Amino acid sequence: KRPRLPPGPWRLPVVGNLHQVGANPHLTLRALAERHGPLMFLQLGSIPTVVISSAHVAQEAFRAHDLAFAGRPALYSVERISYGLRDVSFAPYGEYWRQARKVFMVELLSAKRGAEVASLVASIRRLAPSSSSSPIDLSRMVVSVTNAVTCRAAFGDRYEAAGGGRLHRVLEEMQSVLGGFCAGDIFPWLRWIHALDGLRARVERVFGELDDIYSQVIEEHLRGDCTSEHGDLVQVLLRLREDPTQRNTFGSMDQIKGLLTDIFTAGTETSAATIIWTMTELLRNPRVMARAQKEVRDAAGKKGAVEETDLHDLPFLKWVINESLRLHPGSASAASRDHRGLHRRRLRDPRGYESLRQCQGHRHGSRQLEQPAGVSAGEVLERRRRQMGRVLEFVPFGVGRRSCPGINFALAVVELVLANLLHCFDWEARLGKGEELDVEEAFGMVVHRKRPLCLVAKPYEYGKAIF
Numbered sequence: 001k002r003p004r005l006p007p008g009p010w011r012l013p014v015v016g017n018l019h020q021v022g023a024n025p026h027l028t029l030r031a032l033a034e035r036h037g038p039l040m041f042l043q044l045g046s047i048p049t050v051v052i053s054s055a056h057v058a059q060e061a062f063r064a065h066d067l068a069f070a071g072r073p074a075l076y077s078v079e080r081i082s083y084g085l086r087d088v089s090f091a092p093y094g095e096y097w098r099q100a101r102k103v104f105m106v107e108l109l110s111a112k113r114g115a116e117v118a119s120l121v122a123s124i125r126r127l128a129p130s131s132s133s134s135p136i137d138l139s140r141m142v143v144s145v146t147n148a149v150t151c152r153a154a155f156g157d158r159y160e161a162a163g164g165g166r167l168h169r170v171l172e173e174m175q176s177v178l179g180g181f182c183a184g185d186i187f188p189w190l191r192w193i194h195a196l197d198g199l200r201a202r203v204e205r206v207f208g209e210l211d212d213i214y215s216q217v218i219e220e221h222l223r224g225d226c227t228s229e230h231g232d233l234v235q236v237l238l239r240l241r242e243d244p245t246q247r248n249t250f251g252s253m254d255q256i257k258g259l260l261t262d263i264f265t266a267g268t269e270t271s272a273a274t275i276i277w278t279m280t281e282l283l284r285n286p287r288v289m290a291r292a293q294k295e296v297r298d299a300a301g302k303k304g305a306v307e308e309t310d311l312h313d314l315p316f317l318k319w320v321i322n323e324s325l326r327l328h329p330g331s332a333s334a335a336s337r338d339h340r341g342l343h344r345r346r347l348r349d350p351r352g353y354e355s356l357r358q359c360q361g362h363r364h365g366s367r368q369l370e371q372p373a374g375v376s377a378g379e380v381l382e383r384r385r386r387q388m389g390r391v392l393e394f395v396p397f398g399v400g401r402r403s404c405p406g407i408n409f410a411l412a413v414v415e416l417v418l419a420n421l422l423h424c425f426d427w428e429a430r431l432g433k434g435e436e437l438d439v440e441e442a443f444g445m446v447v448h449r450k451r452p453l454c455l456v457a458k459p460y461e462y463g464k465a466i467f
């Protein structure tokens, strides 16, 4: 008996609905969903796909079929780079995934990130004097700080010695390989073509470089050359390898390496994109920027930098980050497959929460900063935090069994980097008269700004009033 499928647009033979999706699926899918409803069926090449685009339908789907959504598609490039799906993000749902995810959740929480943020601030300070003539490429600098934080969590305090610069280059290439169009993912029978179009060679090159770096880091750990004050992921995984009860999960070096790749595929670009989108929105909303800066500067006082212990005094900044995550949900990789081979994708529903612009008062024609209807930013934030993952109107970290295990780590990094950027500098985008900072998106594994965010940074000293 043929399954009853949800409604959807007409399809062509072979390509199905592929031509209607185009290069910016998160935008075209939203437009299609407006026409065909919140539960829509698309045939993407050989892949039958269900698109859910309302919180209400998502809630129903997850309530009744949570388990069915817990699988992942085995993508061509990911399969190789994750050592045959021995990671968390793309591992098939099952015991290996469960154990590996648990290690992630426990170990990443203890990672420290102060040193990398301090070095970001120092590098911007170095560049600041010349930034009025040639603005700083903040996008690039932020990716490098999130890479550095993740490297330290994975490799320990001596991560730079473990091939820091080389690793950054490989990770850049990895993101480009993973984010690009791959015919073999849409038409699995066409995978052979990647031997001819160069993709296989690129994947092999990235894999070879990564493997080399990991082998070196693991060897150093085994020799005892890498001692980390707080412990790192490699240390933890090597310890688990010795534990007879864990041998099935972490017994082989490939398993350890697969998990290391995971935190680079899942953890660095997502956080960097969130930081850059938040800075973009703050620059587009000067009053919100001024208020966030005042909050940060009041909390940090005379200190040269904001520390992790200051973060709980920053409810307004946290609220701004939440808003930015709603406007620009960074991760586009939330695709999964159920037992009948149906894929799902998350979309951004334009209805939902108060936006930064509303907060700024634009909606009422005023440029006054306004709190949404009698509630403080802190209260809105708290309510949303409690709802996150349960009420599916706001799911920047996904939902259900496969939701993001790095959420606490990610939010700490994002908040700390942003708080320091706002504390230590005043920012300016060089724009023509009447020009607005653009929010054009480039689609990939992670949705980044299409053009890098280039800004002038003016160092701020405590005591010099900014208003």
Ligand code: HEM
Binding pocket: 088, 089, 090, 101, 104, 108, 150, 262, 263, 266, 267, 268, 270, 271, 274, 329, 330, 331, 333, 334, 335, 336, 395, 396, 397, 398, 399, 400, 401, 402, 403, 404, 405, 406, 407, 409, 410, 411, 414
């Ligand atoms: C602001 C930054 C981040 C955002 C917006 C984000 C978002 C997401 C989303 C949407 C998913 C997919 C959830 C689903 O399919 O339902 C995910 C999965 C995942 N994320 Fe994150 N993430 C971020 C940072 C991180 C960090 C820093 C790490 C680790 C260092 C991490 C590790 C993972 C892993 C391992 C998965 C796969 C989980 C699984 O399949 O069980 N993420 N993330």
